[in-house]
Amino acid sequence: MAVAFDEMNIPGGDLRPAYQELARWLKETPPEALEYRRQEAELLFRRIGITFAVYGDSESTERLIPFDVIPRIMSGKEWALLEKGLKQRVRALNMFLRDIYHGRDILRAEIVPDDLIFQNPVFRPEMNGQQVPHDVYVHIAGIDIVRVDAEDFIVLEDNARTPSGVSYMLENREIMMRLFPDLFARHRVAPVERYPDELLSALRSVAPHSASGEPTVALLTPGVYNSAYYEHSFLADKLGIELVEGRDLIVKNNEVFMRTTEGVKRIDVIYRRVDDDFLDPLTFRPDSVLGVPGLMSAYAAGNITLANAVGTGIADDKAIYSYMPDIVKFYLGEEPILKNVPTWRCREPKDLAYVLDNLGELVVKEVHGSGGYGMLIGPAATKATIEAFREKLKREPEGFIAQPTLALSTCPTCTASGLAPRHVDLRPFVLTGSKGTTIVPGGLTRVALKEGSLVVNSSQGGGTKDTWILDE
Amino acid sequence: MLSRTAENLYWLARYVERAEYLARTIDATLRVTALPAAYIGKTNEWDSALLTAGVAASFYQTYEEANEHNVVDYLSFSADNPSSIRNCIEAARLNSRSVRTALTSEMWDTINSAWIELQAVWSKGTSTREDLAKFLRFVQETSLRFDGSAYRTMLRNDAYWFSRMGVHLERADNTARILDVKYHVLLPEEEHVGGPLDFYQWSSILRSVSALTAYHWVYRETLKPWLIADLLILNDTLPRSLASCYGNLVRNLDQIGVAYGRQGPAQRHARGIRNRLEHSNMNDIFQHGVHEFIQEFIADNSRLGEIITKQYLI
Numbered sequence: 001m002a003v004a005f006d007e008m009n010i011p012g013g014d015l016r017p018a019y020q021e022l023a024r025w026l027k028e029t030p031p032e033a034l035e036y037r038r039q040e041a042e043l044l045f046r047r048i049g050i051t052f053a054v055y056g057d058s059e060s061t062e063r064l065i066p067f068d069v070i071p072r073i074m075s076g077k078e079w080a081l082l083e084k085g086l087k088q089r090v091r092a093l094n095m096f097l098r099d100i101y102h103g104r105d106i107l108r109a110e111i112v113p114d115d116l117i118f119q120n121p122v123f124r125p126e127m128n129g130q131q132v133p134h135d136v137y138v139h140i141a142g143i144d145i146v147r148v149d150a151e152d153f154i155v156l157e158d159n160a161r162t163p164s165g166v167s168y169m170l171e172n173r174e175i176m177m178r179l180f181p182d183l184f185a186r187h188r189v190a191p192v193e194r195y196p197d198e199l200l201s202a203l204r205s206v207a208p209h210s211a212s213g214e215p216t217v218a219l220l221t222p223g224v225y226n227s228a229y230y231e232h233s234f235l236a237d238k239l240g241i242e243l244v245e246g247r248d249l250i251v252k253n254n255e256v257f258m259r260t261t262e263g264v265k266r267i268d269v270i271y272r273r274v275d276d277d278f279l280d281p282l283t284f285r286p287d288s289v290l291g292v293p294g295l296m297s298a299y300a301a302g303n304i305t306l307a308n309a310v311g312t313g314i315a316d317d318k319a320i321y322s323y324m325p326d327i328v329k330f331y332l333g334e335e336p337i338l339k340n341v342p343t344w345r346c347r348e349p350k351d352l353a354y355v356l357d358n359l360g361e362l363v364v365k366e367v368h369g370s371g372g373y374g375m376l377i378g379p380a381a382t383k384a385t386i387e388a389f390r391e392k393l394k395r396e397p398e399g400f401i402a403q404p405t406l407a408l409s410t411c412p413t414c415t416a417s418g419l420a421p422r423h424v425d426l427r428p429f430v431l432t433g434s435k436g437t438t439i440v441p442g443g444l445t446r447v448a449l450k451e452g453s454l455v456v457n458s459s460q461g462g463g464t465k466d467t468w469i470l471d472e
Numbered sequence: 473m474l475s476r477t478a479e480n481l482y483w484l485a486r487y488v489e490r491a492e493y494l495a496r497t498i499d500a501t502l503r504v505t506a507l508p509a510a511y512i513g514k515t516n517e518w519d520s521a522l523l524t525a526g527v528a529a530s531f532y533q534t535y536e537e538a539n540e541h542n543v544v545d546y547l548s549f550s551a552d553n554p555s556s557i558r559n560c561i562e563a564a565r566l567n568s569r570s571v572r573t574a575l576t577s578e579m580w581d582t583i584n585s586a587w588i589e590l591q592a593v594w595s596k597g598t599s600t601r602e603d604l605a606k607f608l609r610f611v612q613e614t615s616l617r618f619d620g621s622a623y624r625t626m627l628r629n630d631a632y633w634f635s636r637m638g639v640h641l642e643r644a645d646n647t648a649r650i651l652d653v654k655y656h657v658l659l660p661e662e663e664h665v666g667g668p669l670d671f672y673q674w675s676s677i678l679r680s681v682s683a684l685t686a687y688h689w690v691y692r693e694t695l696k697p698w699l700i701a702d703l704l705i706l707n708d709t710l711p712r713s714l715a716s717c718y719g720n721l722v723r724n725l726d727q728i729g730v731a732y733g734r735q736g737p738a739q740r741h742a743r744g745i746r747n748r749l750e751h752s753n754m755n756d757i758f759q760h761g762v763h764e765f766i767q768e769f770i771a772d773n774s775r776l777g778e779i780i781t782k783q784y785l786i
Contacts, residue, residue, distance in 0.1 A: 049569070049584050224569045233572040243573050248476050259475045261630060261784045262732050 004407040005149050006421055007072065018075040018470055021186050026070075026412075026419070034069060034414055037179045041067050044175055050167070050234075052227045052458060066463035067172065069179065072411045072424060072445040076190075076472040079441055082145065082153050082428070085337030087437045088328060090141045090430045093160055093315045095331040097137035100314055101127040111326050121368070122313030124276060126283060126296060132309050133206040134434040139307035140199070140271075141430040142166075145338070145443075147409040154339045154406070155324070156425060160316040161308060162273045165444040166429045167231035170195060170238075172466040173442075188471040190441035195429070196238035198440065202433030203239075203269050206305050210255075211268035218242045218258060220249075220272040222290045227459075232273050242267075246274070251294030254301035269305045276310050318367045318401050319345065341406060347398040355402040356393065359386050362402045364393065377454060379405050408454055411465065413447055423448045425456050426467060441469040477574050478634045479785035484567040485622075485638030488583075491560035492615035493646040493680075494547050495608040497521050500680035502604075504672055505540065511672050518543040523653045524646075524680075527553055544604065549597060557611055561590055574631050578621035586614040630731055633724040634784070640724070641777055644717035647681055647704055648770045655762045658697040674700055681712040701762065702754045714769060718746040721776070728784075738779045745772050 008019040015023050042064060045051075051062040074082075099106050100117060101124075107114050117123050142163025144156040173192050177184055200217065207215030221232035223245050236243035248258050249267075257264035272279065278288040283296040298304045314320065320327075322343035328336040344351035344362075355362060364376040376389045393400055410421035428443030445465040446456035456462040501521045518538040522528040525547055534552065535542045550556045565587040568580055589610070598604040619639070626632040651658070657673045674695045678684040683703060690707060691699050708715040722742045729735040757765050 046588065047581060047585060049572075049580065224566060229569070233569070237573040242474055242477075244474065245476065248474050259786075261473055261475055261478045261634075261728075 004421070004423065005147055005409040007147070007409050007411050007424075008421075018073045018078075022071070022073060022183075025183055025186065031418060038067075038069050038414060041069060041175050041179060044178070045171075048171070050171055050230055052230065065168065065458045066449060067175070068413050068422075068447055068449070068463050068465045069176070070412050070414060070419070071176065071183075071466045071468045072426075072447075073187075073468045073470060076470055079190075079469040081337065083439050083441070085153060086143055086428055086430050086439055088332065088334065088337050089143060089155065089158070089324070090138060090432060090437055092324070092328040092331050093138050093141065093158060093312075094136060094432060096327050097160075097309070097312060097315050098135045099331070101130060101311065106327065106330055109330065111330050112320065112323050116319055117314060120314060120317060120319070122276070122311070122317055124311030124314075126300075127309070127311040130300060131302065133208060133305055136206055136432050136434070137309040137312050138315065139202055139206065139309075139432055141432070142427045142444075143338075143430060145426045145428065146406060148406055152339050153337075154341055156341060156406075157318070158316040158321065158324070159427070160312040162275065163427070163429070164228040164231055164273070165427055165446075166195065167234040168464050169429070169440075169442060169444045169467070171234070172444075172464060176466040187468065190469040190471045192440045192442045195440045196235065198431055198438050199235070199271075200239045200241070202431045202438070203271055203305075203307055205433035205435060206307065207268045208302050208305050210303050212266075215268040216241075216266065217269040217271060218244045218267045220244055220246070220270050220274050222274050222278070226273075228273065235271075239271075241271075246288075246290045246292050249292040249295070251292060251298050254294075254298045254303050256292070256295065256298050256304045267304070269307060271307050276313065279306075279310065318365055319347070319398075322401065341403045344402040346393060346400040346402060351402075352393070352397045355400075356390060359390060361405060363405050364389060364400055364402045367399050367401060373459070377405065380452075380454075405454070408448075408456075411445075411447065413449070413463075413465075415449070415451070420451070422451070423454050423456065424465070442467040473574070473630055475785050477571050478630065479781070480567045480571040481574060481631055481635040482638040482780070482785065484564050484571070484583075485635045486642040487560040487564040487567065488615050488618050489639050489642040490555060490646070491557045491564070492612050493642075494525060494555070494557050494560070495611040495615075496680045496682065497524055497650075498544055498547055499605075499608050500676045501543075502540070502601075503679065504676040507672055513673075515673075517676075520653050521547065524649045525555065526649060527555060548604075548607070549594065558590070558594055561587055561611075561614075576621065576625040578625045579618060582614060582617045582621055586610070630728055633727050633731075637721060637724045637780065640717040640720045641773065641780075643712055644714055644721075644773050645770065647712050647714060647717070648766055648773065650677055650680055651701070651704060651766045652763070652770060655701075655766060658701045658762065659758070670697070671695060677704075683710055683712060686710055698754050698758065701757070705757070705765075706749060706752060706754065715746075715749045718742065718749055722746045725780075736783045738776065738783045741772075741776050741779050745769070745776065 008016060010016055045064050045067060051064055096106065106112050107117065138160045140163060142159040142165060144159065145153050146156050147153060169192055203217045204215050218241055219232055219236040221229060221243055233243055242258060244258055250257050250259065250264065256267050258267055274290050277284050278290040280291045280293060280295040281288045282293050299306060322345055325336045325340050328334065344355050346352045346355055360378045362378045366374040376385065378386065408423040408425060411424050412419045413422035424445050424447045426443050426445050428439055431438050445467040447463050447465055448454055448456045449463045450461060498521065501517050505517050516538055518540060521543055522531050522538055530553065531546050535546065546553050546556065548557045551558060553559065565583055568575055568583045572580060593607055598607050622635055654677050657670050674697060675684055677700060678687055681704065687700065687703055690703060693699060703710055703713060705714050707713050708719050710716055725739045725742050729739050
């Protein structure tokens with residue numbers, strides 16, 4: 001594995017320009033002061049109740065995501081390039097989805113193989129021919145970005161279903177501004193606080209035709225036991241919309257209503273944080289108690305907009321991921337600005353053979369996995385784990401992809417033994433409405449707190465940082 | 473507002489109120505049982521505490537004897553007793569989480585930080601009397617803080633009124649339950665036998681609804697059982713009296729009726745109960761039987777809860 005790209009230090013002793021002021025400040029600030037602020041931050045998180053649940057963890061049902069007080073900084077120029085690349089990528093994702101559920105030009109052109117779509121459990125035949133307002137399928141996208149050098153941004157994963165984490169982007173900034181006002185005074189940091197406003201206007205812009213002039217938007221949550229529940233209530237609050245559960249909604253004459261103390265009230269747009277499978281027990285899983293019976297028929301009748309649309313999983317599937325550069329070229333006729341991680345598709349015998357021969361160096365992921373579960377990091381795994389994985393791969397090669405182990409870039413991070421570099425990634429949030437695509441400058445930086453670890457997922461001991469885009 | 477939100481606010485307020493009432497009951501019982509036996513007679517005060525909390529039947533499924541240790545444990549810390557202080561706080565926190573968007577940050581902070589603080593008590597328990605007293609005080613203070621933040625920070629709209637209705641309905645139920653269990657010491661026929669024995673019973677009743685000082689201010693009299701009954705049932709200047717609770721319930725329901733432009737069975741039922749309280753005097757009540765009066769009230773009050781639920785909360 002190559003030496004990781006250090007986002008603060010240039011080999012040889014110089015600092016990258018974006019970090020110069022921070023480095024100066026760090027020199028003036030005693031380590032105890034940092035530790036004190038870190039504890040203060042943790043107390044704030046706990047009091048506000050910014051917690052998440054780890055499934056299958058009986059000991060503590062509510063945990064804090066560790067917060068690192070050292071910000072991750074990017075220059076305005078770097079951001080401009082990243083922003084352009086993100087907009088391009090999300091445009092392509094939306095066009096791909098529109099095509100898959102309508103004309104299927106891309107399959108006829110043999111860019112993406114048919115069976116990858118039609119035999120994919122996240123493909124939703126219910127969406128065939130279904131019109132969605134303004135052809136927007138992915139209203140909210142979370143694109144996971146990593147860096148391995150100063151030039152390139154690489155997409156690790158597209159999240160086009162119900163991406164989470166944006167509340168951390170917003171709360172991390174609030175808490176940093178409370179704890180380090182002086183540090184903000186010494187930088188020009190682009191603000192992120194207009195995200196809720198932009199989200200609300202994007203959601204309103206895609207209301208169905210049958211909606212009234214002031215469309216009613218609601219956020220659908222699986223409920224308090226969901227791991228991202230805090231975020232759901234946080235966003236509903238910031239957007240000023242009702243936070244509803246499936247049992248609050250009813251469908252009558254193909255319209256969706258919520259039960260209120262004054263009788264039922266129609267809603268037009270649902271920002272849903274419930275997975276496709278649980279949305280409507282009449283169409284999808286009949287055992288779902290989180291959903292709304294009849295929701296899909298109201299959707300088919302065009303009386304409700306779901307954000308994101310149903311069936312977007314087919315665009316962020318890890319098996320489709322490897323085709324993204326071709327997908328961008330096919331629809332936009334442009335070279336992709338953001339790179340892909342080279343990916344071996346284990347479904348293809350040639351690739352599988354290579355993967356089996358090089359398991360010790362590769363990262364192997366389940367095509368349908370998420371949250372960092374069920375993956376193999378070759379260089380960090382024991383022999384026994386590798387062998388167990390080899391058997392799994394042979395049994396069901398189409399369930400896996402493999403990628404080289406990337407040396408994710410590092411940022412200075414507070415550790416028990418002082419500041420030290422730790423690996424990071426970045427999830428910016430891309431919003432698409434009828435008037436196009438917007439991105440609040442920044443995103444959620446996740447950091448692997450364990451030395452040498454490359455797993456940034458919060459469910460696996462990762463933490464977060466505030467992400468600063470400098471306004472130059 | 474969403475029916476579920478209104479329901480959560482209403483129950484949140486009830487849970488907090490109930491936790492405070494349980495803490496008061498335990499506190500008052502500790503005081504009276506600390507007296508020499510000659511002052512309190514042969515009644516088992518811990519048994520009364522269970523009865524006023526309405527959990528006697530379930531208690532005896534687990535425990536043999538209603539003594540201090542068992543009852544304090546069951547009413548305060550038991551995870552099996554659905555209306556223990558612990559479960560009230562847990563339920564209040566869960567409800568708060570589901571209606572965070574309808575709570576002010578001060579209200580959320582009160583419940584959440586109390587919940588965090590009490591985790592240690594749940595795991596360690598209280599080993600000394602002092603610990604226990606501290607815990608009971610903390611629960612009462614949490615309720616005061618919660619009530620105070622609601623009063624000082626909530627918008628005066630349906631969310632506030634539903635929350636207040638929860639407080640008053642629960643409060644009325646609690647006061648009525650004490651009267652239900654203790655009515656026999658308040659009967660006027662026993663006036664002549666009212667020795668020191670009853671005096672401590674009476675002050676204990678007043679203490680559990682925090683009305684001991686209020687009694688003296690209102691009546692400027694030594695403790696008299698019929699005056700205590702009058703205070704707790706008919707005196708609408710005492711916030712925990714049945715009359716005061718119903719004055720407030722009628723007002724909150726009217727405010728909702730005006731805001732929504734329509735009245736319903738809940739408004740009518742509440743007004744009916746309030747009118748009966750307004751037009752009663754203690755003589756009539758004693759004549760017709762205090763016990764019957766109270767039992768009827770408890771049934772009427774819980775009927776109002778059902779009507780409110782049906783009209784607004786589902």
